[in-house]
Amino acid sequence: MTLRHTPLTPALGARIDGVDLARITAPEFQQLYDIWKRHHVIVMRDQQLTDAGFERFSAMLGELDPPPNQGAGRKSVPGHPNLYVVSNRKDAAGEPVGALGDGEAAWHTDMSYLERPPHASMLWAIELPRSGGDTWFAGMPAALRSMPADLAALARTLTIKHDGTYDSGGNLRKGMVANDDPTRSAGTPHPVVIVQPETGEHTLYLGRRRNAWIPGLPLAESDRLLDVIWGYATAEAVTLRHQWRLGDVVLWNNLTTMHRRDAFPPDQVRTLHRSQIKGRYVLTSPIHQEAA
Numbered sequence: 001m002t003l004r005h006t007p008l009t010p011a012l013g014a015r016i017d018g019v020d021l022a023r024i025t026a027p028e029f030q031q032l033y034d035i036w037k038r039h040h041v042i043v044m045r046d047q048q049l050t051d052a053g054f055e056r057f058s059a060m061l062g063e064l065d066p067p068p069n070q071g072a073g074r075k076s077v078p079g080h081p082n083l084y085v086v087s088n089r090k091d092a093a094g095e096p097v098g099a100l101g102d103g104e105a106a107w108h109t110d111m112s113y114l115e116r117p118p119h120a121s122m123l124w125a126i127e128l129p130r131s132g133g134d135t136w137f138a139g140m141p142a143a144l145r146s147m148p149a150d151l152a153a154l155a156r157t158l159t160i161k162h163d164g165t166y167d168s169g170g171n172l173r174k175g176m177v178a179n180d181d182p183t184r185s186a187g188t189p190h191p192v193v194i195v196q197p198e199t200g201e202h203t204l205y206l207g208r209r210r211n212a213w214i215p216g217l218p219l220a221e222s223d224r225l226l227d228v229i230w231g232y233a234t235a236e237a238v239t240l241r242h243q244w245r246l247g248d249v250v251l252w253n254n255l256t257t258m259h260r261r262d263a264f265p266p267d268q269v270r271t272l273h274r275s276q277i278k279g280r281y282v283l284t285s286p287i288h289q290e291a292a
């Protein structure tokens, strides 16, 4: 069976129709994977899944990563240690069952502070608020193409330090020490422009703006340059807004996109289950590739 897909914006995103992720076949998965590689974010609606089915489909993409350490600690789906709960729901003791609360989450890529950052992440909508909580994606290959040639050429020579102190909600990760000096906080450098390992496409690779730093530059100069780059990376022309419906599954390439979340009313509940595919690659710059 041939999957139908509809591009959502020129920069990124496609909706795939006619696929049942609980029963996806190997040939259908190959088609889905090819569409995903071209469009970076894919949206599958009206999925009838269980946690076991969601985990089985996720594992078709590669080895799963356990949940990240957020401000609320590591929040797994009960019985599924590799699935992660994003929710503001509280249990009987008043403890949050998931991570990230109800606030806004700033633009980021998932766990970019790892040496081999996760390859892909996926969300499945379980409970939704009546308003708010939309997830936004930004396409980093398109953002790189939109930059003036001299800025893009400069970006190719730079690395950026990805800070691991705070989660995307701005909360201190459990066990980390607060540190707002990006030149001294814990983090991992990656090239600002990388080669997407599976396609060879060149793309910006940015993490969180907070505590980001371009090693070698004075902090003020690094901040000025990063603000300019972030302006291209998050410009409306390269973004996609996803308004959730129950049963939606959204899969994104974590090496070629950034995402953020709108806040939603705190008296309403939003729960999504998430999986993440372990990173297989140390990220390389196109310059290193040419020099090799």
Ligand SMILES: [Fe+2]
Pocket: 108, 109, 110, 168, 259
């Ligand atoms: Fe995220």
